[in-house]
Structure formats: structure tokens, C-alpha cells
Amino acid sequence: DAYIGAIEQANPRLNAYVATTPDRARVMAKASDGKLAQGQGGPLEGIPLGIKDLFATKGVHTQAASHILEGFRPEYESTVTANLWRDGAVMLGKLNMDEFAMGSSNESSYYGPVVNPFRAEGSDADLVPGGSSGGSAAAVSAWLCAAATATDTGGSIRQPAAFTGTVGMKPTYGRCSRWGVVAYASSLDQAGPIARTVEDAAIMLTSMAGFDSRDSTSVDLAVPDFAAAVERGVKGLTIGVPREYRMEGMPAEIEKLWADGLEWLKAEGAVVRDISLPHTKYALPAYYVVSPAEASSNLARFDGVKYGLRVTGKDITDMYELTRAAGFGREVKRRIMIGTYVLSAGYYDAYYVKAQKVRTLIKKDFEDVFNEGVDAILTPATPSAAFEIGDEALASDPVAMYLNDIFTVTVNMAGLPGIAVPAGKDGRGLPLALQLIGKPFDEETLFAAARIIE
Ligand code: GLN
Numbered sequence: 001d002a003y004i005g006a007i008e009q010a011n012p013r014l015n016a017y018v019a020t021t022p023d024r025a026r027v028m029a030k031a032s033d034g035k036l037a038q039g040q041g042g043p044l045e046g047i048p049l050g051i052k053d054l055f056a057t058k059g060v061h062t063q064a065a066s067h068i069l070e071g072f073r074p075e076y077e078s079t080v081t082a083n084l085w086r087d088g089a090v091m092l093g094k095l096n097m098d099e100f101a102m103g104s105s106n107e108s109s110y111y112g113p114v115v116n117p118f119r120a121e122g123s124d125a126d127l128v129p130g131g132s133s134g135g136s137a138a139a140v141s142a143w144l145c146a147a148a149t150a151t152d153t154g155g156s157i158r159q160p161a162a163f164t165g166t167v168g169m170k171p172t173y174g175r176c177s178r179w180g181v182v183a184y185a186s187s188l189d190q191a192g193p194i195a196r197t198v199e200d201a202a203i204m205l206t207s208m209a210g211f212d213s214r215d216s217t218s219v220d221l222a223v224p225d226f227a228a229a230v231e232r233g234v235k236g237l238t239i240g241v242p243r244e245y246r247m248e249g250m251p252a253e254i255e256k257l258w259a260d261g262l263e264w265l266k267a268e269g270a271v272v273r274d275i276s277l278p279h280t281k282y283a284l285p286a287y288y289v290v291s292p293a294e295a296s297s298n299l300a301r302f303d304g305v306k307y308g309l310r311v312t313g314k315d316i317t318d319m320y321e322l323t324r325a326a327g328f329g330r331e332v333k334r335r336i337m338i339g340t341y342v343l344s345a346g347y348y349d350a351y352y353v354k355a356q357k358v359r360t361l362i363k364k365d366f367e368d369v370f371n372e373g374v375d376a377i378l379t380p381a382t383p384s385a386a387f388e389i390g391d392e393a394l395a396s397d398p399v400a401m402y403l404n405d406i407f408t409v410t411v412n413m414a415g416l417p418g419i420a421v422p423a424g425k426d427g428r429g430l431p432l433a434l435q436l437i438g439k440p441f442d443e444e445t446l447f448a449a450a451r452i453i454e
Helices: 002-014 022-037 079-086 134-141 158-164 198-208 252-267 280-301 316-327 330-343 348-371 392-396 398-405 409-414 443-453
Strands: 017-020 048-052 090-095 147-152 167-170 190-195 238-242 271-275 376-380 418-425 431-438
Touching: 002 017, 002 022, 002 090, 017 134, 022 090, 048 134, 079 147, 079 198, 090 134, 134 147, 134 158, 134 190, 147 167, 147 198, 158 167, 158 418, 158 431, 167 198, 167 443, 190 198, 198 418, 198 443, 238 252, 252 271, 252 376, 252 418, 252 431, 252 443, 280 330, 280 348, 280 398, 280 409, 330 348, 348 409, 376 443, 392 398, 409 431, 418 443, 431 443
Parallel strands: 048 090, 048 147, 238 271, 238 376
Antiparallel strands: 017 090, 147 190, 167 190, 167 418, 376 431, 418 431
């Protein structure tokens, strides 16, 4: 009831939820009360969660914040959310996001932008919560849910967590099932939690993760009890500091935070080592070839026939065109066009194949440093703190917006786990975060190191 009340009060301003399910939440919570009274119940029994609008929830609003999925109510439940309900969690509703998870500011949503609960000191300008999981991050930050599901293709869990002072974990590719998660770029997409503490994120990921025969890329590995790793410490671990992440023009506050983070880890017994990831500068351009390519293929299914919106036309081709013209927003159309272009017969080798080769090199950079004894890598999470909604320079220059992902996309390209953890505030009181990158399927080390920083 407290969370439902908080949503009613704050959501008209923050726009974090696109649909709420208070009746269902109360029924689920009552059932949890019953179980807990009998000394039973799962690890998340009665915990109220928000769910990103990208996850299919049976019979409940699932539109990926797009007009083209207008009215879509799936007949099925995503594996990740089914795992959460199995463990006793309660659903409060569906969270706003960038349309089809394409964006870094939550401004591409059909439902309008989400407002960051933080404001710069002495300013009343509304700031973005980051994206694409902006609703998830804002809702957790403003106490409109205990924790939330999110997804990350190039930074969409970690960047919004960084902008809102929350913890965001993108697990290793294959750790969580993608079944029932609306696909953006299938070889990069992963689900993960946004929570208020490292421990909460660890508890939630333990429930979300696990093999699923319905997703051929989910990995058949036992899920550790991630919460048990949180207090493990970092004594004896080697933390790598990649030279290539020292970007020119990086704000001094972020430089300082990064140095502070290294000191905190050293004070707990970690060894810090400079490393090189030489192909870093190619990650962002390669990502913006691979991800639109996969998106253009994945989004071909939204044609007015099977799901959501249909605008009738004089024949079937006309219906497809009218539906897609009316149903997709600007950024999604831009990605479909870029993706179609880089996959087209004349350009496939020059762009798509080349980007896949670059991706292999990026992956190898990480393998090399891990083989040389590095246990985890510390970097800033984002190149800046949250920026204003409607920023002219970013709105008119999509490439400037894409630069937000500079520290996060490498992790998706290599399929690695990454966590964003709040580490301090800038001079205006806005949250800043650091990112830890780990070896494949070693989320435990990231939780332990992030716990030292939070
Ligand atoms: N901002 C990146 C993009 O727009 C990443 C989004 C995401 O991780 N889903 O593609």
C-alpha cells in the first residue's frame, strides 16, 4: 500500500510507470502474507517490483514504450519475470523506457520522457534519468518500487543507474533468459536488476538468472547465490585501469572519482594495475552498426498483422507502410534505416562484416588482460552526470547522444558482466557512478568490489 500510494503521488511528475497494476499487487501481496505467516515463502516473498515495459507480462500492458504495440497484452510471461513471481515478488506495474530500448535519455518513449528524481542544486530544470531503462532507474531512486527489472544492450542498465544514484548490474550474456523480452539487438541484449544497494541487486539477480531451454543463448550453468558474494571483499584481487578510458575532456570530478575508487579498493587489499584495451575507440562505431542491423531484422515482425497497432490501407503493402509509419518513432525509424543499409547487398561486407570483426578484437582485448591475471576492471560509468531534458545539442545530433555509451558498449560487445555503482556526487549534488567490468560469469567478484565502493 505504501508503494502504491507513493506511485499515485509521484508518478504524475516523474512519469516512471506507463501502467500500474495495484489490484494485482494487492492480491499477490496478500498471498505472500499468507505464506510468510506460515513461515514459508521464497527469497523475494512480498517484495514489490517494477517491470520494464520490454518484458512480456501475461495479460498486462507490454508495449516497449512504442505506439506500434498499442493494446498488446501477451498470452505469455517472460522467463525472467516468471522467475521473480516464482520467488514471491509482487508486481506494481510496467516502467517507462526509450522506445524499443533505443536511447540514452528516455526521451524516445511514446509515453514522453521520464523525470530524474534528482535536480542540480539551485536549479529547477528537469533532468533525464538516462536510458533506455529510465523508468526503472527513476522508480527505484524515488522509492516507487523496491527494485526493478531492466535490460542493457549498450548501457541501458548501467547509464540510468549512474544518473539516479542506484545500482545497475548487466550480467554476462547468457546469464538471464531473453525469452519473452522484446528484442532490440539479440546478440547484445541482457536483462538485469536496478536496485538501491549492491546486496539488493545481488538478491534480485539470483532470482532472475538461470538456464532456459526456450532461449538457445541462455547458458546451462548453476546460478550462484550472488548475495553470499557481496561481503567477500577484494583482498588479493587485481583491478585493471584501462588507459584508453581516459577520454580527453573528461570532467575533473569524474577523474577524481575514478582515482578515489581505486584508493578505496587498494585500502581493502586489492592491487591496482594499468592495462591497455587497444580497440576501445572502435567499440562505439562498431556497436552503432551491429545494433541497428539486428534491430532492423527484429523489428520487421511489427507490421500490423500479429501485434498491436493496425492502420488499414488500400492493400496489404499499404497497410504495412501506414502502420509502420504511424507506429514507430523517429529514433526507431533512424535505426531501422541504418540497419537496413548496413545489411544491404552492396554494403554488408564494408559495414556489418567489418563491425563483427572489430567486435572480435574488442573481445580479445578483454580476454588478454584477464589471462594476464586481471580480476576486474574499474572505469567511470558515464562521461557526465545527468543532463537536462530537451537538451538542444543532443536532440539535434544523435551522434552526440550516442557518446553517452562510450564506457558501457564495450562490455556488451564482449558479452561480459558490468555493474554501475554510485560513488559520489558532482559539484551540483548530482549522482556519479563507477563501473566494474568482470570475467564471463564472474558477477560475484563485481558484487564484492562494488560493495566496497557504494
Ligand atoms: N543507448 C544505447 C542505444 O541507444 C544503449 C541502449 C540499450 O542498452 N538498450 O542503443
